[in-house]
Amino acid sequence: MxxxxxxxxxxxxxxxxxxxxxxxxxxxxxxxxxxxACMIDLGLPGVLPVLNKDVVRMATKFGLSVGAKVxxxxxFARKNYFYPDLPKGYQISQYELPxxxxxxxxxxxxxxxxxxxxITRAHLEEDAGKSLHEDFHGMTGIDLNRAGTPLLxxxxxxxxxxxxxxxxxxxxLHSLVRYLGICDGNMQEGSFRCDANVSIRPKGQKxxxxxxxxxxxxxxxxxERAINYEVDRQIDLLESGGKVMQETRLYDANKNQTRTxxxxxxxxxxxxxxxxxxxxxxxxxxxxxxxxxxxxxLPHEKRQRFQQQYALNAYDASVLVSSLDMADYFEAVVNTVxxxxxxxxxxxxxxxxxxxxxxxxxxxxxxxxPVKASQLxxxxxxxxxxxxxxxxxxxxxxxxWQEGGDTDSIIEKQGLKQITDTGAIEKIIDEVIASNxxxxxQYRSGKDxxxxxxxxxxxxxxxxxANPQQVNELLKKKLDG
Amino acid sequence: MHxxxxxxxxxxxxxxxxxxxxxxxxxxxxxxxxxxxxNSFITVCEERALADAKAADEMRQQGKAxxxxxxxxxQKDIFxxxxxxxxxASKILSNFVAPYDATVVERCQQAxxxxxxxxxxxxxxxGSTNENSYYGAVKNPWDQTCVTGGSSGGSAAAVAxxxxxxxxxxxxxxxxxxxxxxxxxxxxxxTYGRVSRYGMIAYASSLDQGGPMGRSAHDIALLLQTMAxxxxxxSTSIEREVPDYPATLEAKLDGLRIGxxxxxxxxxxxxxxxxxxxxxxxxxxxxGAKLLEIALPxxxxxxxxxxxxxxxxxxxxxxxxxxARYGMRCEDPKNLEDMYKRSRGEGFGAEVKRRIMVxxxxxxxxxxxxxxxxxxxxxxxxxxxxxxxxxEVDVILGPTYPTTAFKIGEKLQDPVSLYLADIYTIAVNxxxxxxxxxxxxxxxxxxxxxxxxxxxxxxAQLLNVAHQYQQATDWHHKLAEGY
Numbered sequence: 011m012x013x014x015x016x017x018x019x020x021x022x023x024x025x026x027x028x029x030x031x032x033x034x035x036x037x038x039x040x041x042x043x044x045x046x047a048c049m050i051d052l053g054l055p056g057v058l059p060v061l062n063k064d065v066v067r068m069a070t071k072f073g074l075s076v077g078a079k080v081x082x083x084x085x086f087a088r089k090n091y092f093y094p095d096l097p098k099g100y101q102i103s104q105y106e107l108p109x110x111x112x113x114x115x116x117x118x119x120x121x122x123x124x125x126x127x128x129i130t131r132a133h134l135e136e137d138a139g140k141s142l143h144e145d146f147h148g149m150t151g152i153d154l155n156r157a158g159t160p161l162l163x164x165x166x167x168x169x170x171x172x173x174x175x176x177x178x179x180x181x182x183l184h185s186l187v188r189y190l191g192i193c194d195g196n197m198q199e200g201s202f203r204c205d206a207n208v209s210i211r212p213k214g215q216k217x218x219x220x221x222x223x224x225x226x227x228x229x230x231x232x233x234e235r236a237i238n239y240e241v242d243r244q245i246d247l248l249e250s251g252g253k254v255m256q257e258t259r260l261y262d263a264n265k266n267q268t269r270t271x272x273x274x275x276x277x278x279x280x281x282x283x284x285x286x287x288x289x290x291x292x293x294x295x296x297x298x299x300x301x302x303x304x305x306x307x308l309p310h311e312k313r314q315r316f317q318q319q320y321a322l323n324a325y326d327a328s329v330l331v332s333s334l335d336m337a338d339y340f341e342a343v344v345n346t347v348x349x350x351x352x353x354x355x356x357x358x359x360x361x362x363x364x365x366x367x368x369x370x371x372x373x374x375x376x377x378x379x380p381v382k383a384s385q386l387x388x389x390x391x392x393x394x395x396x397x398x399x400x401x402x403x404x405x406x407x408x409x410x411w412q413e414g415g416d417t418d419s420i421i422e423k424q425g426l427k428q429i430t431d432t433g434a435i436e437k438i439i440d441e442v443i444a445s446n447x448x449x450x451x452q453y454r455s456g457k458d459x460x461x462x463x464x465x466x467x468x469x470x471x472x473x474x475x476a477n478p479q480q481v482n483e484l485l486k487k488k489l490d491g
Numbered sequence: 492m493h494x495x496x497x498x499x500x501x502x503x504x505x506x507x508x509x510x511x512x513x514x515x516x517x518x519x520x521x522x523x524x525x526x527x528x529x530n531s532f533i534t535v536c537e538e539r540a541l542a543d544a545k546a547a548d549e550m551r552q553q554g555k556a557x558x559x560x561x562x563x564x565x566q567k568d569i570f571x572x573x574x575x576x577x578x579x580a581s582k583i584l585s586n587f588v589a590p591y592d593a594t595v596v597e598r599c600q601q602a603x604x605x606x607x608x609x610x611x612x613x614x615x616x617x618g619s620t621n622e623n624s625y626y627g628a629v630k631n632p633w634d635q636t637c638v639t640g641g642s643s644g645g646s647a648a649a650v651a652x653x654x655x656x657x658x659x660x661x662x663x664x665x666x667x668x669x670x671x672x673x674x675x676x677x678x679x680x681x682t683y684g685r686v687s688r689y690g691m692i693a694y695a696s697s698l699d700q701g702g703p704m705g706r707s708a709h710d711i712a713l714l715l716q717t718m719a720x721x722x723x724x725x726s727t728s729i730e731r732e733v734p735d736y737p738a739t740l741e742a743k744l745d746g747l748r749i750g751x752x753x754x755x756x757x758x759x760x761x762x763x764x765x766x767x768x769x770x771x772x773x774x775x776x777x778x779g780a781k782l783l784e785i786a787l788p789x790x791x792x793x794x795x796x797x798x799x800x801x802x803x804x805x806x807x808x809x810x811x812x813x814x815a816r817y818g819m820r821c822e823d824p825k826n827l828e829d830m831y832k833r834s835r836g837e838g839f840g841a842e843v844k845r846r847i848m849v850x851x852x853x854x855x856x857x858x859x860x861x862x863x864x865x866x867x868x869x870x871x872x873x874x875x876x877x878x879x880x881x882x883e884v885d886v887i888l889g890p891t892y893p894t895t896a897f898k899i900g901e902k903l904q905d906p907v908s909l910y911l912a913d914i915y916t917i918a919v920n921x922x923x924x925x926x927x928x929x930x931x932x933x934x935x936x937x938x939x940x941x942x943x944x945x946x947x948x949x950x951a952q953l954l955n956v957a958h959q960y961q962q963a964t965d966w967h968h969k970l971a972e973g974y
Contacts, residue, residue, distance in 0.1 A: 049590065049591060052816060053816070054571075054589065054590070054591075055571060055577065055587065055589065055692045055811070055812075055817075056570075056571045056577075056589065056593060056689065056690040056691055056692045056693070058688060058689050058725050058726065060726050090807050092810065092831055094827065097811060097815075097816060098810065099809075100810055152815065152816075279855055279856045281806075281807070281855060281856075282854075283803060283854055283859070283863060286695075286696035286697035286727075286804055287693075288727075289727060
């Protein structure tokens with residue numbers, strides 16, 4: 011049987027505020043346990059929550075950026091359950107009336123395919139604290155630094171049909187919240203977390219299958235793996251005559267598998283009801299318009315502009331805008347290089363190619379790149395003006411990466427300037443032809459493939475410095491001549 | 492000295508006839524004399540009171556005294572006090588010392604009031620007899636075999652016995668007004684949002700409101716002046732100017748339209764209480780008021796609506812008492828669940844557990860719509876009832892409680908009969924309105940209170956009506972024998 015995969019994601023984005031959602035305690039990551047938890051975060055008797063206005067602005071920004079309805083009236087509710095890291099015995103969240111309802115996000119799947127993913131809702135809530143099970147000799151330690159940290163929970167429609175689509179959506183969302191400046195996107199620190207709802211159904215069937223919710227997937231790679239694992243598990247189950255149970259599962263990255271956390275029967279009855287300590291959140295249409303004016307250029311807008319302004323194809327543009335840092339880096343290089351669209355495509359290739367590969371290899375973010383935009387621009391300038399060949403450029407890039415410096419002095423020092431003197435190239439070609447008579451004969455008797463051999467020999471003889479185009483032309487003339 | 496009004500005490504302090512230290516010593520001595528019998532205080536903070544009194548005297552010396560500087564008072568043990576135990580009369584908080592002051596406590600302190608101690612109450616303010624206290628029942632100074640009412644029973648007994656001139660209370664369904672009625676005091680529950688709830692341990696957040704208790708409208712007007720006002724730390728507190736309450740006490744009642752809800756004089760009301768309220772209405776008429784019969788058609792729904800909403804909120808508000816961070820933790824917990832179950836099982840009293848269970852049920856999946864949501868809808872209708880009434884009248888008059896104080900232990904086994912007796916007080920909380928109870932007469936030596944209900948933010952008017960009534964009557968001057 012052919013199965014169709016149905017995926018919806020719930021993303022918790024930690025809002026980049028200075029203080030918590032309902033108290034004045036700081037939200038900085040990594041502080042000593044319980045040093046960033048005030049009386050309100052501790053849920054002491056008698057304390058009351060006061061909403062941090064910044065979170066409203068951030069949620070509004072998000073809603074507007076995905077074309078959603080920003081509700082002028084939303085309500086905070088209490089989600090009741092007992093857990094030691096939940097000081098009040100309830101989490102303040104939005105339930106029936108969230109601040110953001112109905113939006114969408116376009117994802118680019120490859121050069122020619124894009125897809126629109128629906129966003130059901132986004133709501134504000136507070137994070138819980140952390141239970142520490144090590145170092146306490148059979149007891150549990152509680153760190154409430156994270157308690158009360160503001161979160162925006164973004165819930166997608168079940169619109170994704172593969173792990174690849176899910177990752178593309180997640181990346182697009184990640185990029186968006188960073189563009190908006192509402193979340194630092196740090197997945198290791200838990201600032202951007204994802205739960206995946208996965209089900210399968212026979213292709214063509216309308217009804218959804220029974221879904222499972224997989225929690226704790228904290229990297230793009232794990233999301234892909236966890237979903238693929240879960241899909242395989244569900245297919246195996248159904249094909250062997252079993253049934254998928256509705257349950258919450260936990261992804262174990264070490265074992266690359268998901269396991270049952272709690273079944274539907276074990277699920278809490280959260281007894282949601284409106285929090286009487288907080289009045290309904292009311293925002294005016296003027297406020298919404300004011301926030302709209304503050305919106306930065308969004309990824310999809312930037313992508314369109316890149317396509318138009320730099321004549322890039324949709325795919326290149328979407329890769330470049332996927333992170334604000336990368337987009338800024340690209341534009342900085344293009345602007346320094348100048349020389350129009352041809353250079354833009356070359357810059358795009360360098361940023362997405364050699365630079366990205368080097369960054370990936372050294373596990374660096376583009377903001378940490380040892381080769382700065384000005385240095386890469388200096389390199390590309392010399393390609394454009396034919397001072398160096400693409401091949402030499404790669405060597406220089408490697409030097410820039412390892413040792414720093416600038417392209418012109420590396421060219422100077424290592425004598426890497428491209429040979430464009432026709433006479434000089436001809437001389438070398440003559441030598442190459444003379445020392446390979448056998449190949450010449452074979453070539454001339456019809457073995458065209460050997461042309462590449464001669465190009466290679468010539469380039470080798472010039473240590474890659476000869477202008478490849480000239481080599482091609484001159485060789486052709488001489489060999490055929 | 493303890494029979495004087497707050498205004499008189501303030502005058503004596505002002506003229507240096509007496510110092511705050513002397514006054515404080517006097518009341519501390521009275522507490523020592525009488526509170527073994529009455530049990531109205533959970534904590535008496537003698538040292539701190541004397542230090543505060545000394546500071547108040549110094550303030551006066553420097554010419555910085557306000558109208559209440561140096562006046563002793565008591566705080567209901569539901570208000571958090573920095574460095575002094577705050578128990579809410581519960582075993583689960585019997586070891587809890589708050590690291591902060593409630594806004595009300597802070598304001599009282601800034602006004603120079605001297606805190607004598609923390610008064611007994613029904614556990615977590617749940618009850619109307621003050622029998623539901625981990626620290627034992629409070630006895631009514633008018634008859635020590637009788638209840639004081641609740642939940643602010645400790646405050647009521649302490650003021651009624653002259654152990655303090657003033658006390659704070661909180662009122663979620665009548666907890667200021669009902670013990671005031673049963674102990675011959677004047678007490679006001681202000682409009683919801685008028686007094687900050689920050690630091691006031693929550694029972695039912697959408698209904699809870701703090702307010703003053705004292706012997707006269709004038710006395711409590713002075714304390715309300717100190718307590719009321721916007722607090723940015725309480726999101727439900729309302730940013731609205733606080734009028735000068737004592738300033739309008741002397742206004743005449745000519746033309747005042749007083750509504751008498753016919754439902755409040757129907758079955759269930761003790762005939763003697765009915766007579767006293769009738770007489771009270773007639774007295775007000777003599778003072779220039781016009782009496783009108785009005786209808787509050789939702790009255791029959793008040794008790795059931797309250798006993799869904801209040802326990803629902805309580806069930807959630809009391810979740811934080813889990814033995815994890817503060818308060819009582821059971822001995823030797825076996826695991827997390829055991830810690831929760833035994834800490835809460837041993838830490839909460841029967842009535843609190845009853846309400847937590849009722850509330851949990853009302854919020855549960857499958858029952859939420861039928862109970863909580865329905866109750867909220869009726870709550871809106873109750874507001875409509877009052878809105879309609881206030882189109883025709885200025886204030887509403889009725890009984891505060893259907894009977895006088897009854898015997899301690901008499902109704903312990905019948906909580907529902909106690910719930911039903913909240914009939915006249917709880918709609919006010921559901922609607923968020925201000926209401927005042929004032930002494931209006933006696934039956935067999937036990938006090939009867941009359942309740943005045945006003946429109947939103949009409950505390951000044953309620954205090955004015957009560958004050959005018961008290962100028963013409965002397966019920967509020969009557970003191971229990973032996974005090």
